[in-house]
Amino acid sequence: MNKTDAVPVPITVLGAIGRSGPIDRDIDGRTPSGGVRGPFDILDVETGTVPTYPVLWEHAAERERAMCFDGDSQAVPRQGATPEEQDFIDAKVERVWDTAAHAHFNINFRFNSQSTGMQFTIRRTIGGRAWQSVRMASAEHEKAVVLWTNTSLGMLLRWWHSNKQQAGRGNVGKTAMTTMPVLDMTKLTPTQLANSVQIFDSLCEKQLLAIHEIDTDVARKELDERFGREVLNLRESMLQPDGALDVLRRKLAQEPSIRGNK
Numbered sequence: 001m002n003k004t005d006a007v008p009v010p011i012t013v014l015g016a017i018g019r020s021g022p023i024d025r026d027i028d029g030r031t032p033s034g035g036v037r038g039p040f041d042i043l044d045v046e047t048g049t050v051p052t053y054p055v056l057w058e059h060a061a062e063r064e065r066a067m068c069f070d071g072d073s074q075a076v077p078r079q080g081a082t083p084e085e086q087d088f089i090d091a092k093v094e095r096v097w098d099t100a101a102h103a104h105f106n107i108n109f110r111f112n113s114q115s116t117g118m119q120f121t122i123r124r125t126i127g128g129r130a131w132q133s134v135r136m137a138s139a140e141h142e143k144a145v146v147l148w149t150n151t152s153l154g155m156l157l158r159w160w161h162s163n164k165q166q167a168g169r170g171n172v173g174k175t176a177m178t179t180m181p182v183l184d185m186t187k188l189t190p191t192q193l194a195n196s197v198q199i200f201d202s203l204c205e206k207q208l209l210a211i212h213e214i215d216t217d218v219a220r221k222e223l224d225e226r227f228g229r230e231v232l233n234l235r236e237s238m239l240q241p242d243g244a245l246d247v248l249r250r251k252l253a254q255e256p257s258i259r260g261n262k
Contacts, residue, residue, distance in 0.1 A: 010187050014105070014134065015178025017186050018145065021099035021133035023174055026092075027055075027075065027126065036085060039092035040075035042128070051075075053097060056104050056121060057128030061210070065115045067146055068204035071125040100124040101135035103142035105149075105177055109158070111258040112168035115208040117158045118149040120200070132174055141185045144196035147203075148183045151227050152220065152248050155211060157181045159258065168212070168260020188231070195230040199223070212262050215253035224249070 014020075022038075029037035045051050051074030058072055077093050080086030102120050104127050109117055119131070120143060127133030136142045148154045161180045162170030172180060188196065203226070209217040224245045228234040238244040252258060 010184045011181050012184040012187075013178065014145075014180045014182050017141070017182070017184060018103070018134040018136045019099065020105075020174055020177060021101065021127045021135070022096055023132075024057075024129040027096055027128065036078060036080070036089055036092075039077055039089045039096060041078055042073050043076055045072075045074050053077075053093075053100075054121070054123055054125045055128050056119075056125050056131045056133075059106075059108065059110075059114070059130040061110070061113045061115070064119065065207040065209075066205050067116055067118075067150055067200070067208070068120045068122065070121055070123070073128070075126055096126060099133055099135055100126045101133040101142060102139050103134045103136060103146050104131035105134050105172070106130070107132050107172060107174070107177070109162065109170045109172070109211075110168060111159070111170055111211040112260040112262045113210050115210055116150055117155060118146045120146045120204065132177060134177075137186065140193055140197050143200040143204075144185045144188065144193060145182060147196055147200045147223070147227060148185075150208070150220075150223065152214060152224050152245055152252065154182070155214070155252060156248060159211075159252065159255070164257040166260075167257060168262065170257075192231050196227070199226050199230060212253055212259045215249045217249075220249070221246075 027038040028040050028042045031037050042057055053075040054071035055073040055075045056071040063069055078089055080089050104119050106117050108130055159170055162172050164170055203223055206219040208219050214220055225239045228239050
């Protein structure tokens with residue numbers, strides 16, 4: 001296939017290809033009277049233990065430089081005061097756990113300190129206050145959407161869709177997240193999907209710079225070039241120095257709503 005004959009890949013919205021998990025109050029919240037709203041208590045993971053219900057709850061920018069990292073907490077089911085309340089808790093535990101995913105969306109993205117707009121956990125994990133889980137048809141689709149979202153093209157759409165009322169931040173709540181434009185992973189050819197997974201597996205542990213440094217980020221440049229070449233089949237001129245993606249990275253790095261006070 002010639003680069004001028006690139007197959008167009010359709011854009012859809014995230015809610016059309018993925019199912020988002022509950023908000024944090026439906027995981028660990030209480031009712032106004034102190035009753036059970038969420039079925040879990042969120043606790044630290046003790047050294048040497050493996051959580052039954054892993055959770056990705058908080059932001060810690062320095063541990064979130066790569067596209068793949070584990071949850072930071074565990075969800076421990078609450079104990080009901082009555083058999084009826086215990087049945088209610090058990091049912092909610094099952095419903096929340098059914099939303100656990102490998103892909104997680106950065107709701108409160110700080111462009112001038114954080115690196116990843118979505119990330120992947122090796123184990124299925126419950127999303128939390130800072131990361132919203134997004135469960136898709138397969139782990140391969142979840143790898144592909146995480147990969148796409150962290151390309152410069154994915155970042156451009158994320159930045160455009162964000163609430164940018166605070167300098168250096170791009171917040172996207174759960175409802176707005178479902179309408180964010182993304183590449184339609186369900187329409188990728190088998191070769192495109194396989195290439196996406198291969199690229200993810202080879203790059204998922206590479207350290208990415210914060211978005212305001214995207215113009216000097218060697219790992220992000222490699223991600224852009226490989227995704228553009230092996231998945232999108234972009235013209236080679238777009239991938240070269242001073243090509244379209246190079247110019248895009250420079251423009252994003254200088255955008256005031258991304259840089260904030262940096």
